[in-house]
Amino acid sequence: CDEGYCCSKYGWCGKTSDYCSDGCQLEFGICNEINSTGNEKDIDDITDRCGEEYGKCADGLCCSKFGWCGTTSDHCGIGCQSQFGNC
Structure with a gap:
């Protein structure tokens, strides 16, 4: 989408x-x-984006492999970008 x-x-x-x-x-x-x-x-x-183009997530949030900040397993699981948030 x-x-x-x-x-x-x-x-x-x-x-x-x-x-x-x-x-x-x-x-x-x-x-x-x-x-x-x-x-x-x-x-x-x-609108919390993360990654090369957007930077780090706020404290306590994970950066998903698709560049979105959050705390669900979709954000913090496989593919989580540890350089831009928690994993």
Whole structure:
């Protein structure tokens, strides 16, 4: 998907919960995350990028192999970029 869009479990790109929640494919776009209050972040608020072009994530966040900061296994697992965040 284009930057800033989610890839649904069916392979379609968009920004609503139909695309960004259950079954969202992080390897092809971004997906909703849960913030510290337990609420979903608005997809437009998820802009924390990392990597060669963007630099490091904020403290405590991992940099995924696709250049997004976060704390899920998709961010911190296989392919995590330790030079730009925790892994």
